[in-house]
Amino acid sequence: MKELVLVFITSAFVSNVVLSRFLGLCSFVGVSKKIKTATGMGFAVVFVITIASAAANLIYDFILDPLNLEYLQTIVFILVIAALVQFVEMVIKKYSPALYNALGVYLALITTNCAVLGVALINVQEEFNILFSIVNGVATAFGYLVAITLLAGIRERMENNDVPKAFQGMPIVLITSGLMAIAFFGFSNLKF
């Protein structure tokens, strides 16, 4: 149990997926203008990463590993993730229109978000079993949700600020992210 908590804290905060591993950076900068869209994107990522890390782990443990096909992992994972996102989108559309309205737009944006493939590969690299893989997936996605919501909050507050002309747009977002990354460094001294 203690190890599970440790994995969670490490993946969510200490090596945050965006601020320290630089995965999913495109959507982090691109969809963080408003808190509402940012949280929508964040929850969609939580949803997809959780399912994808479970699916990727099952496929690795029960198909690729027994058949000595580990070298196919990159190809298999990316295809599984792409198909899975499409499938989840169809299922949600059919059975829960309310959830589809909330997440649908963002689901399409996630297919090739490198965070999803990244988590699946990290799970294999760390030799996590299915339980640890899911916890690691949830934690990574939670870290993404926290980071993108914080950034969106800061950007909303910054809208009326007098930013130097050259720094308007992307540069100031990157500086904000850099300062957030410094803040997240504080977590690396957590002791248990």
Add this chain to the structure above:
Amino acid sequence: MSKQNKEKTSLLEPFFNGLIKENPTFVLMLGLCPTLAVTTSASNALGMGLSSTAVLVMSNLLISLLRNIIPDKVRMPAYIVIVASFVTMVQFILQGYAPDIYEALGIYIPLIVVNCIILGRAEAYANKHSVGLSVMDGFGMGFGFTIGLFLIGAFRELLGAGTIMGFKVTPASFEPAGIFVLAPGAFFVLAALTAIQNKLKLPSATNGSATRSELACGGDCLSCHGDTCADNKSKLEASKNNK
């Protein structure tokens, strides 16, 4: 003779286009994840750039060869499989012949698959042009990306550790600012770079002065979230209209 000349210039054109005019790192701002993640040192940046170049050239070659065979409807999955196969090959070559680079780059090697540049060039260029032109485009874009990564990596290594490619170049009195080789430093360096581009009004996707329409992702990584970019755009527009 004149025909030969024409052939030559048309082959060199996509090369220099990728190298300078549409440089993926500085102008198109594509592939931000590896740009920030692996530029902690000049040698890591070089390893990443050359690996991506190899994948880009090979995938452009194969996709261009198969451009009339792959059905239009399944072209994206087909491209992804082709790119992922080459990435796996590059991964094994690095593991075998450059284990240091392989260790340092780690998870970012398999993640070349989801690099916007590679799928973007497949969709925007290799899909429509002949084999020779596509290969030259792959070399141009690849070397452009490599040079971009190398310059950023060398800059960060110089400020953060006082070395370039592992050799000490600064005087002993220079105190390296370690933050530049850590994660926040990557954000600051890229922020400064884009701010300078804005100030000098250099062509860059971040200030809207570079070409956007020609490319799969509309030209910059910030509005690119995957393989179905045009599709995403229409979905986002539709959702905006609904609200």
